[in-house]
Amino acid sequence: MSIQIPPAALAPDTLDSEEEHGVGLWRGAFRRMRRNPTAIVGALIVLGFLLVAIFGPLLTSYQPGSAEWSGQVTPTSVPGPSENHWLGLDRFGSDMWTQLVYGARQSLVYGVVSTALGLTVGAALGAIAGGFGAIGGRFGTWVDTAIMRVVDIMLAIPSLLLAVSIAAVLGQNKYSIMIAVGVAQVPIFARLLRGSMLGQGQADYVLAAGALGLRKRRIVIGHVMPNSIGPTIVQATLNLATAIIEVAALSYLGLGEADPAVAEWGRMLVAAQDRFDVAPRLAILPGIAIAVTALGFTLFGEALREALDPRTRK
Amino acid sequence: MPEMTVQAEPTLGVGRRTDVLLSVRDLAVSFGLRGQKSVTAVDEVSFDIRPGQHVGLVGESGSGKSVTALAIMGLLPKRGVEVGGTVEYAGRDLRSLREQDMAELRGSDIAMVFQDPMSSLNPVVTIGIQLEEVIRRHEKVDKREARDRAEVLLRRVGIPDPGRRLGEYPHQLSGGMRQRVLIAIALACGPKLLIADEPTTALDVTIQAQVLEVLKELVAETDAALLMITHDLGVVAGLCDEVNVMYAGRIVESTTRARLFAAPRHPYTGGLLESIPRLDKPRGTPLRPIPGSPTQTIPWTEGCAFAPRCRNKIDQCTETSPALEKLADRKLRCFNPLPAEADRNGVDE
Numbered sequence: 001m002s003i004q005i006p007p008a009a010l011a012p013d014t015l016d017s018e019e020e021h022g023v024g025l026w027r028g029a030f031r032r033m034r035r036n037p038t039a040i041v042g043a044l045i046v047l048g049f050l051l052v053a054i055f056g057p058l059l060t061s062y063q064p065g066s067a068e069w070s071g072q073v074t075p076t077s078v079p080g081p082s083e084n085h086w087l088g089l090d091r092f093g094s095d096m097w098t099q100l101v102y103g104a105r106q107s108l109v110y111g112v113v114s115t116a117l118g119l120t121v122g123a124a125l126g127a128i129a130g131g132f133g134a135i136g137g138r139f140g141t142w143v144d145t146a147i148m149r150v151v152d153i154m155l156a157i158p159s160l161l162l163a164v165s166i167a168a169v170l171g172q173n174k175y176s177i178m179i180a181v182g183v184a185q186v187p188i189f190a191r192l193l194r195g196s197m198l199g200q201g202q203a204d205y206v207l208a209a210g211a212l213g214l215r216k217r218r219i220v221i222g223h224v225m226p227n228s229i230g231p232t233i234v235q236a237t238l239n240l241a242t243a244i245i246e247v248a249a250l251s252y253l254g255l256g257e258a259d260p261a262v263a264e265w266g267r268m269l270v271a272a273q274d275r276f277d278v279a280p281r282l283a284i285l286p287g288i289a290i291a292v293t294a295l296g297f298t299l300f301g302e303a304l305r306e307a308l309d310p311r312t313r314k
Numbered sequence: 315m316p317e318m319t320v321q322a323e324p325t326l327g328v329g330r331r332t333d334v335l336l337s338v339r340d341l342a343v344s345f346g347l348r349g350q351k352s353v354t355a356v357d358e359v360s361f362d363i364r365p366g367q368h369v370g371l372v373g374e375s376g377s378g379k380s381v382t383a384l385a386i387m388g389l390l391p392k393r394g395v396e397v398g399g400t401v402e403y404a405g406r407d408l409r410s411l412r413e414q415d416m417a418e419l420r421g422s423d424i425a426m427v428f429q430d431p432m433s434s435l436n437p438v439v440t441i442g443i444q445l446e447e448v449i450r451r452h453e454k455v456d457k458r459e460a461r462d463r464a465e466v467l468l469r470r471v472g473i474p475d476p477g478r479r480l481g482e483y484p485h486q487l488s489g490g491m492r493q494r495v496l497i498a499i500a501l502a503c504g505p506k507l508l509i510a511d512e513p514t515t516a517l518d519v520t521i522q523a524q525v526l527e528v529l530k531e532l533v534a535e536t537d538a539a540l541l542m543i544t545h546d547l548g549v550v551a552g553l554c555d556e557v558n559v560m561y562a563g564r565i566v567e568s569t570t571r572a573r574l575f576a577a578p579r580h581p582y583t584g585g586l587l588e589s590i591p592r593l594d595k596p597r598g599t600p601l602r603p604i605p606g607s608p609t610q611t612i613p614w615t616e617g618c619a620f621a622p623r624c625r626n627k628i629d630q631c632t633e634t635s636p637a638l639e640k641l642a643d644r645k646l647r648c649f650n651p652l653p654a655e656a657d658r659n660g661v662d663e
Contacts, residue, residue: 137392204433210389211428212448212499213420222447226438 029307039303045296053108056101062094064102065261069093078279090268091275091282092260100289102263107293110178110247111240117182118243119236122189123229125151130194130228131220134201135210144194151190159184163246167255177256181246185239192235196228203227230308237301241294248290265290335539336363336386336424336507340399343381347394355381356563357614358638359399361556363507368533368540370550370571372586373560374608379543380429382560383509386541387426388416403507422452425500427529429512431492435484441468441495442480445502452503467498471528490521494528501532508533509541514549526552547586551575559583562611562619569644579644579651581626618649626650 033039052059062068070093072079080088087096125147133144154162163180170176200206201224209219250256251266265286272282341359346352356378363369371379384390386401388408401408403424408416420426428434436444445464449455455463461480468476471494484492493513500508513529514522530553533540542553550557550571557574559567559582567580578584585604606623613619614635621631630649638647 204428204430205436207389208426208428208434208496209436211387211420211426212451213417213422214447214451215417218447218451222443223436223439227436 029304032307033303036303036307038299039307042296042299042301042303045292046300049104049293049296050108052101053104056105059101060095060098062098064098064263065092065094065259066098067093069095076278078275078282080279080281087285088279088281091271091279094263096282096285099263099268100265100285103265103268103286103289104293106257106262106264107244107247107290110174110181111243114178114181114247115185115236115239115243117178118185118239119189119232121182122186123193123232125186126190126193126232127197127220127225129190130197130201131224133194134198134224135206135216135219148191148194151187154183155187155191160246160249163250164253164255167250172255174257177247177250180250180255181243184246185243188235188239189232193228193232196231197224200224200227231305234301234305234308237297237304241297241301244297245290245294333364334362334402335365335367335404336541337402338362338382338386338399339402341382341385341401342396342398343378343385343390344396345394346396352396354563354614356385358564359560360638361558361565361568363539363541365506366537366539367556368542368554370554370557371541371543371560372545372547372550372557374545376562376608377560378563379545379560380511383426383511383541383543386509387420387424388413389420418452421448421500421505422503423505424507424509425503425505427493427496427500427508427510427513430516431489431496432484432516434496435492437484440481440483441487445480445495445499448499448502463502464498467502468495470532471495471498471501472524473498488521489517490525493517493521493525497525497529497532501536501538504536505538507539507541509543511543512545514546515544529553547575547590559586562608562614564614564619564647565638565645566620566647567644568638568646573643577652577654579641579646579654580648581624581650581652582620584652585623585625618647626652 033043069079069085069089073089073091073093078089078091079085082088085095085097087100090096090099129144129147129151132140134140136143157165162184163177166180166183167176170179197220206219206223209223214222247256248264248266248269251264252269254270256266257264268286269283272279272286275282339360341356342354343356344352344354359378359382361369361371371382373379381390385397386408388411390397397409403419408419411419435441442461442464445467446457446460449460449463450457464480465476468479473479473491473494479487479491484495487495493516497513510529514525517525526549529540532538540553542549544550554571556570557568558565559574559580561582567574567578567583574583575587578587582604585602588602589604591601604623605625610622611619612622612632617632617634618624618636621627624631626648628650636647636649638645
């Protein structure tokens with residue numbers, strides 16, 4: 001479910017072409033991304049998604065889940081695009097466009113919160129394990145091993161299954177879905193950050209920092225971490241895509257938001273199921289919304305990874 | 315800084331002297347993981363450095379120079395590494411110091427300049443911060459004062475527009491500038507001993523000379539003692555008072571610079587000198603390389619490690635291991651040394 005990034009992907013390199021001169025790592029990455037069509041497409045999609053999610057209420061005059069026009073919906077027909085509803089109605093008689101717009105907001109909140117949760121917990125675990133493992137000596141290795149074995153156990157459980165279990169235990173509410181999707185991401189971030197920190201721990205500048213008598217904590221936080229965090233940030237961008245899909249999947253399975261007044265892409269798919277023969281757009285439209293959003297984050301994340309990877313710098 | 319004793323005749327004494335800054339005795343380092351045969355990288359290494367003295371440690375790749383430096387600094391990994399012998403700094407046994415106490419010494423009393431200026435600087439941290447953090451680690455100064463001192467340091471190592479450079483990242487500087495920054499960082503807290511591990515190897519020849527000049531000036535200015543680790547006899551000639559030549563982890567010849575260049579006694583040292591061009595030989599004289607490669611060694615326990623490549627080899631060389639003998643003017647580990655040419659002219663003593 002996740003795209004593996006080589007731990008060394010971000011280790012800034014020795015290249016300094018004329019163009020690179022005078023440019024910091026992140027600013028250089030930004031410049032490279034601006035020249036990359038993939039990055040631009042990804043960024044535009046992400047930007048569009050963000051705008052729709054944030055300014056949704058300005059894009060429609062209806063309320064989500066209102067079922068205002070439920071009288072027009074019959075078992076054999078769902079009204080299609082019309083003057084007042086340019087994407088038609090959904091099967092409960094709400095405005096389809098309004099549902100999609102508000103659904104974007106849901107997806108953004110769920111995606112960001114769950115990824116942020118996974119990132120925070122995962123990166124914290126990874127940083128502790130990696131920091132101790134990199135320069136903590138024998139005791140550090142022990143701490144590293146202990147943490148990573150727990151993470152390995154988490155990793156052994158398929159993420160969707162883990163999410164289903166957590167959602168099942170915590171009950172059907174919006175927090176459980178965020179926690180479920182977030183927890184499923186923890187091992188990815190933990191392993192990624194730990195791996196790159198262990199790699200950076202071998203770097204010459206860490207030895208040099210030791211030769212200056214810097215304290216171990218300072219070396220880990222001030223030197224190893226900043227060099228290791230890049231792949232993790234890229235992974236977070238990529239994980240947003242996965243998180244949005246997983247939230248939709250969990251909602252589809254009936255583990256998501258319980259309030260019918262809240263529009264959610266995954267649930268729109270469920271609702272579309274039994275009308276697929278009469279109004280396929282009910283499934284296709286939210287399907288496209290999910291796919292395009294996930295694609296946007298993936299393209300953006302991939303481009304970011306490439307831009308930061310010294311080996312692909314031209 | 316105590317007054318330096320200027321000695322007419324450089325001493326080669328092994329005995330403990332009160333004015334010795336660093337005393338290394340029988341240093342031995344071997345690498346090996348459990349269950350595997352360990353490899354001895356450094357053995358029987360002993361030398362002294364007096365305050366302000368410049369000592370060279372010369373040898374080719376793999377001769378144990380860098381390992382010696384890391385062992386002195388206590389920076390070798392703990393696992394799979396065995397260190398023997400003693401390292402005394404200003405009368406304190408460094409090897410029995412607690413890690414925290416050793417960390418206090420590193421960077422303030424004993425500093426080190428590494429070989430590769432690119433990888434020894436953190437690529438994502440500005441050089442200003444990298445300078446300031448050393449100063450603030452060892453001295454009680456606030457951020458502003460640390461920054462001012464960092465700027466002064468950069469100016470002293472000859473970096474133009476230091477105020478602006480402080481905010482730049484290592485990749486924005488040229489190789490020579492980076493090495494100057496490393497020298498500035500190493501000298502930031504006024505160390506009494508500077509260990510320079512091949513500080514110019516990664517640089518262009520023209521830049522090498524500039525960086526050496528900066529190093530030489532600053533070391534002289536600050537009265538720091540210098541342990542110069544190099545494979546380059548030219549660097550030794552320009553910088554060191556005394557020279558220790560290492561081969562396969564042991565010191566094979568140890569004497570003053572003048573004596574070493576005037577009359578090398580160990581065939582390895584002689585070979586090194588003959589393999590570089592000299593102004594006092596006619597032009598076109600072919601250089602005589604040392605035959606073979608450093609991989610052709612025999613363990614010191616079975617004889618002289620240099621024997622397989624040695625022109626002066628005698629039977630004894632592959633039968634017993636030569637000890638480091640103390641002669642009148644040097645220490646030498648050889649059964650059949652080159653002839654003494656004490657009266658040879660042309661080199662100032």
